[in-house]
Amino acid sequence: MYRPKSTLEQWRILQAVVDYGGYAQAAKALNKSQSSLNHAVTKLQDLLDVKILETVGRKAVLTEAGKALLRRSRDLTNSVSSLEQLAVNINQDWEPEITLALDLAFPRNTIYQALKTFMPESRGSRLRIIDTVLTGTLDAITSASADIVISLALPKGYLGEPIRHIEFVLVCHPKHYLASLPQPISTETLSQHLQIVISDTSDSPKENQGWLKSELRWTVSQFDSAIDLLRQNLGFCWLPLHKVEHLLSTAKLTRLYLQGSSYKQSSAFLVIPKPEHKGPGVCLLEKLILQQREIDLLCYENASQKNKIDHGTK
Incomplete structure (x- = not known):
């Protein structure tokens, strides 16, 4: 030696x-x-x-x-x-590693801002961030494979702190056949076309969430891949509004409307799978994420108020 x-x-x-x-x-x-x-x-x-x-x-x-x-x-x-x-x-029971599971649909900026504050206070704890989708997110809660989970649903018997509403919109390429039809279109018409879906990260996925009525479906692992396919005029997809807002505003993608309702909204929750076991690092990160939620909410309200004033002036 x-x-x-x-x-x-x-x-x-x-x-x-x-x-x-x-x-x-x-x-x-x-x-x-x-x-x-x-x-x-x-x-x-x-x-x-x-x-x-x-x-x-x-x-x-x-x-x-x-x-x-x-x-x-x-x-x-x-x-x-x-x-x-x-x-x-x-x-002192400060965790050597903290695992954070994030549903892929949740806007990352809220988390990143909290992590900027967390970093200098983290005492060298390693942070592991896992992207999850649908049943995979629920599995992270029920199996307690993560210390903090940001989920769009709550498994039975678990509590969560609501932190944001996420709107989903139905989109395709402006030159797609569906975009040329009078809106709103029927679900029967929609089901005859290629649907792009995001794969469930669970080992045992349960296809009981979202609109999955098309027989022809292509599955991708992330929203960016789905957006790339849409921009090649391939299929349609339900996507979080915050992921495609800039593409809709520049007419690179277009929104589709369904008969009955085209409105889908989910609430995102912060969940601690085992609250009785959380250490000081998890407590701090949870606190910072919830604080960022309040900051985001205030910014949103101020922006909405400004928008109302601007429109009133016009």
């Missing part, structure tokens, strides 16, 4: 000498004698047989080799600090 010649303390001393601008300043900051620091760096150079510092005038300056070693030494000491902090966090 390899036994290192140098110690972490020697590398930390070298970093301090460089960061504080000399032995005297580093000795004061570390509350050590200047001679002990000089001895530690000299011994480090002797052990490695590499010149790390050289004296220029009255100042110790890094050599090119010293610069490379210093960069790597910071990775080493940071890794050890993270390892020690992880041990403290585990001892």
Whole structure:
């Protein structure tokens, strides 16, 4: 087994000498004698047989080799600090890893904004984000395979905090045959054409959600793939409005209307599958997501009010 010649303390001393601008300043900051620091760096150079510092005038300056070693030494000491902090966090029940399952239809910006705030407070906890769809999202709740789940439905016996309404619209290419028909169209007419559907991420999917009446269906794993197919004038698809709003406004896709109702809306919930087991990291991330929900709601209300005023002025 390899036994290192140098110690972490020697590398930390070298970093301090460089960061504080000399032995005297580093000795004061570390509350050590200047001679002990000089001895530690000299011994480090002797052990490695590499010149790390050289004296220029009255100042110790890094050599090119010293610069490379210093960069790597910071990775080493940071890794050890993270390892020690992880041990403290585990001892304090702070989770070493947090799993977040997100239904693919949920707008990511809300989550990303919360994660920006969470990152500096995460104490080195790893975050694993899983994309889920339909039954796969419900499975993440019932199997407790995720610590936090953003779901468009609640399994029986589970509670969730509503965080957003998501509208789904029926869309196709502007030159698709369905787009040329008088609107609204019948479900019978719609069922005669290719439907693009998003695959269920569950190992045992249950096709009891959404409109699945077309005999000819192509299945993709994500909304972006469905949108790409639609833009090639292939099929129709139910998609979250926030995913295609810009394409509808620029006439790259067009909306279809069904007889009876073309309105589909789902509520997204934040679910903690095992609330009795949630640790401080999960509690913090849950709190930040709910705070972002309030910010998003306020922005939406302000935008709606401005829109009303603008239209009133016109």
